[in-house]
Amino acid sequence: MIKNLQDTYTLNNGVQMPGVGLGVYKADDGEEVTSAVRTAIDHGYRLIDTASFYGNERGVGEGIRESSMNQNDIFLTSKVWNDEQGYDETLRAFEASLGRFGFNNLDMYLIHWPVPGKFKETWKALERLYDERVIQAIGVSNFHKHHLEDLMKDANVKPAVNQVEYHPHLSQGELKPFCDKHDIRMQAWSPLKRGKLFDEPTVADIAREHGRTPAQIILRWDLQTGVATIPKSTNKERIVENADIFNFELSEHDMTRLKNMNIDDRTGPNPDEMFK
Numbered sequence: 001m002i003k004n005l006q007d008t009y010t011l012n013n014g015v016q017m018p019g020v021g022l023g024v025y026k027a028d029d030g031e032e033v034t035s036a037v038r039t040a041i042d043h044g045y046r047l048i049d050t051a052s053f054y055g056n057e058r059g060v061g062e063g064i065r066e067s068s069m070n071q072n073d074i075f076l077t078s079k080v081w082n083d084e085q086g087y088d089e090t091l092r093a094f095e096a097s098l099g100r101f102g103f104n105n106l107d108m109y110l111i112h113w114p115v116p117g118k119f120k121e122t123w124k125a126l127e128r129l130y131d132e133r134v135i136q137a138i139g140v141s142n143f144h145k146h147h148l149e150d151l152m153k154d155a156n157v158k159p160a161v162n163q164v165e166y167h168p169h170l171s172q173g174e175l176k177p178f179c180d181k182h183d184i185r186m187q188a189w190s191p192l193k194r195g196k197l198f199d200e201p202t203v204a205d206i207a208r209e210h211g212r213t214p215a216q217i218i219l220r221w222d223l224q225t226g227v228a229t230i231p232k233s234t235n236k237e238r239i240v241e242n243a244d245i246f247n248f249e250l251s252e253h254d255m256t257r258l259k260n261m262n263i264d265d266r267t268g269p270n271p272d273e274m275f276k
């Protein structure tokens with residue numbers, strides 16, 4: 001199990017990926033995102049998750065440069081957006097992302113959503129970039145089991161990660177065992193369900209019992225279920241709070257109570273309905 005902020009999962013290609021990181025969706029491309037990234041890194045975070053869609057890659061690059069660490073010490077993820085998919089388009093989108101970051105390489109690049117008729121060509125472009133060693137690991141996001149099966153039929157490189165919505169209201173009962181079986185690391189987006197779980201009685205009760213905040217209970221559940229997690233905050237106190245999850249343990253009973261909260265409810269779109 002992930003033991004601290006610098007602790008890593010070994011991905012299926014041998015690359016080390018920190019188990020906890022900072023998400024920056026909706027952080028403005030300016031001082032807001034730059035300061036959040038710098039603050040997180042200076043408080044021990046080693047993974048930053050962004051996307052071309054978030055419009056803040058420039059500010060993320062700046063935050064890494066302003067921080068106490070070098071780019072090489074940080075695991076940086078970005079994603080190719082839906083209207084950038086296709087082989088040539090993806091190669092161009094990747095170059096554009098690198099240009100905005102101001103870096104020559106990336107740790108991980110993901111297909112943001114499984115755009116029908118496009119994602120396999122997009123994957124070929126990711127495989128090329130991976131072969132050229134400008135990306136350490138390639139993966140997907142918002143892929144259901146059937147998307148992964150379809151992709152893997154023709155792929156030369158297996159996705160290292162599948163980043164999906166995951167929290168106690170959506171514990172991915174079908175996808176999680178599939179990813180585990182194929183050694184594809186699941187990474188949780190909207191792990192806090194954007195604040196919508198904090199008043200849930202089960203979460204609130206467990207938080208009270210452990211003298212922890214609801215956010216810490218949910219993020220600890222991610223760790224104990226073997227799912228990497230990328231909570232977003234631009235607030236220093238909450239950035240620190242979300243990382244303070246390593247010195248307590250949820251009991252089997254707590255884990256069962258949290259597991260029983262699943263209602264397959266999403267805060268974002270269902271990948272099967274997104275492109276209808």
Ligand SMILES: NC(=O)C1=CN([C@@H]2O[C@H](COP(=O)(O)OP(=O)(O)OC[C@H]3O[C@@H](n4cnc5c(N)ncnc54)[C@H](OP(=O)(O)O)[C@@H]3O)[C@@H](O)[C@H]2O)C=CC1
Nearest residue numbers: 023024025049141189190191192193194215231232233234
């Ligand atoms: N691949 C994909 O399709 C997607 C990927 N993502 C990635 O996942 C990351 C996380 O998901 P996101 O949707 O941002 O949602 P989260 O579940 O991480 O929730 C973020 C919200 O919760 C607030 N918050 C954070 N920590 C606390 C805390 N300790 N107590 C109270 N409130 C808190 C934040 O506000 P504040 O900033 O003010 O603290 C913000 O409003 C994204 O930033 C992005 O990087 C997200 C969606 C889709």
Ligand SMILES: O=C1CO[C@H](CO)[C@@H](O)[C@@H]1O
Nearest residue numbers: 025051053112267268269
């Ligand atoms: O990364 C993302 C941020 O959240 C959006 C949903 O609200 C997603 O659509 C998108 O994939």
